Amino acid sequence: MGKFLASKFLQYVIVIFLMLTLNFLLPRLMPGNPLIFLAGEDVGFMSSAEKEAILEKHGLNQSIWQQYGTYIKHIFTGDFGYSYQQKRPITDLLMERLPWTLLLTGLGLVISTVIGVLFGTISAWRRGTKTDANLLTMFMFLSAMPSFWVGMILVSIFAAQLGWFPVFGAEAAWSNFKGVDRFIDIVEHLVLPLTTLVLISVTSTFMIMRYSMLNVLGEDYIMMAKAKGVKEKVIKYKHAMRNALLPVATVFMLSLGFTLGGATVIETVFAYPGVGRLMFESVLSRDYPLIQATFLIITFSVVIANFLADLLYPLLDPKVGK
């Protein structure tokens, strides 16, 4: 086990180092630079000296190696720096956005996994019946819908027309709700984006679960259990479903890593203040420090989730560790 961990650890160190470098290079490989976002709209009327001064202030006229050095140094001191565009410490920005993103994508992941697993089980159990065909059609239909479209439809029906839910935002923060009122307000704001997220992401879990369940149902021990006269429910949920969950668990762990990246499209449609939107804006505005910080968070959380999955797998499936 120790050797296993050590080799895994080394692998992760290399992966992280590569990611850090790519993370630094990618934004700088994009055409254009953040000048207009540093200088504002009047950039066209500035003298070269003024522009030069702005670049110098942000260390953008240094050589790429110097910039890389500062970047690595800052990462090890945990200093993400200032956002060019928002002119605020990036740590503050992320701390504001992360809770909302976790609320939305975390809940979305849990709910879509639960739904996907349940229906995947049902569908596989009744393979070839009408139920199976209907479920398959429905989930394929769901996965074919683009998220922005689902979001816009939901908004126009349930928010704009019926007025049941708010159109935008994560809470009516300016209302200064406290306690239960605030909770209700947040839930109201959450319903539509969360529904959208679940609708578009549930299919993959469903498909994996259904396929994996079908495999398990083909195993001899299921036949054996049936022959013994074990109750259907017990076979379905105890013998088959639990064993079929393994691939779903892998996908879950992987997705868990990506939850910190938020759901860019949905966050944009619902003006939800999550990390995804922050990342999108930072790319458009060539906000190098912010791009690096958001990408870095995603990288790290994916790597960590992977690592956890590696650790958990032997526990879930004793066959793997040996």
Next chain:
Amino acid sequence: MKKVIISSWLILALIFSSFTVVSAEPSVQTLKVGISKDENGLNPYTYVTGYPGLDLVNLLYDNLFHLDKDNKPEPWLVKEYQISYDVLTYEFKTHENVKWHDGKPLTSEDVKFTIDYFNQHPKSRFTNPLKTIASTTVKDETNLTLVLSKADPNFMLQPLADLPILPKHIWSNVTNPDDETNALGSGPYMMVEHKSGQYYTMKANSDYFKGEPPIGELIFPIIEDTTAMFNALQAGEIDAISTSISPELVNQFESNPSLKVARGPGYSTTLFQINAEKYPMTEASFRQAIDHAIDKQNLVDTILLGFAEVGSPGFIHPSSSYHNNELNPVFDPEKAKQILDEAGFLDTNGDGFREDQEGKKIDLTTLVYSNNPIRIRTAELVSEALNQVGIKNTVKAMDATTVDSLMWPDFDVSKGRDFDLGVWSWSNTMQLFPDRMVELFHSDPAVGSVNIGGYKNAEFDQLGEKLKNTYDETERTNLIKEMQAFVAGEAPIVPLYYQEIVNAYNPEKYDGFVFQVGKGIINKLSFVGGEKPEEPVVNDETDEEEKATDKDTKTNTDTASKNNSGIYWIGGIALLVIVGYFLLRRKKEKDNNQDDFDF
């Protein structure tokens, strides 16, 4: 299991059906105005966009003068003023009872401090216009004299009606203004809170020297997706929006009885930019052919559905007093072909497209921002029109920063350019200051700082020099008209259209909006008390008709919307019943034919 699912669905449906929009109070205690971008700290150094960012700054700060709804400067902090005959000495007397938000008085010392501070810590928009000021003398608390080193015809517009006055007692301690978050000013509203990416709140400054502002609390939620913004306005969650409504939605908004639409000319100019430095665009004949090939009226009709003014070939907006009325947009594809034929751009190899004068292939690229559907459609129509007359080109849509980096590398025209053609747009300041014509086409990068096509013509340069040294208003107007005629003939750019600004708001919440020409309803005049200069709605004729029919449509649509929600209810219940029936039947079927495993 299924029962659980069905019942939980029903419970959910019941819970959510009880949510309704809370109806708003009639008085103007709070007004929510949607904006599309976070503007950072709202002080003169840190705001982001010219509109609405600077307009929000102007709610917190005051200027000596202020632009009225027709963009003419009117005294604001200044009570009385005198300008000497040589237009070099300006004497001001400011209002006496002006206070900063913390209660300290605003005096001439603050004005002098502001001028010195912006000179010391440059912010180009505010600092550059200050360069003509030779001396600032404070006489007493309210009297101040400015002496200029040379006359400046735009001095009233910039800096006087543009420079926000900073409180000395706060900014004298600020050494790094770009990182300053303080937004304490003397304006009609005071900053309460800014939640990054979410909203700003301001409250009325009840001590304001022009009287208490009409709105108790102003909230500016940040909604980046324009569709979400329009939805929020229609759902009544916000009361006005800063974004102009896209042409295809104007009808929908006009037919909404709870909203009022204010329309007016916009000063942002969409044009077809030509790289005049690259052959064959260096040839005037080639550029003229491009101009003749494009049907500008068609762009306005099909893409903007009429909500725009056709581009004047001399760049200046037709509603501007500097506009040259003798110039008319041209469209004549046959003429375009003729010009190209005569200049030697012929289709020698018979592929349907013209080759250059030496018989080499011409294959151009038209760049356009990918985030703007209207501009993409424009680029496509223009590109098609050019292909029709035999100028081969293809549209390439890329993200804004990438297009900028090709057309205007480092925003410095002396650094060259790497494009052929492009759909481009200049913001409204270009039209507000017609002198900027010189900056647009002068060949010296130090003067022609926005000459992104690299156009060079000694004759135009001379006109530009002349304008700079002309102070007589009639002579200036004549020169600017001459320049327009020159541009129309040479076609370094092809102005396509000026998109109209269409704003919408909920008049029941607040009806005091003022439409500022070229900008829209989000401006200081909309949010201060006192007499309002007429109705904000610009299209008067249709307004009357609308009012006449307003009542009927209102009652009609009211019942219609009730019916509508009824339909939704019935539909929802029907759906639940169908789903329930379907699921229950499934269960029965399952009971009948127990196991149907097929491995």
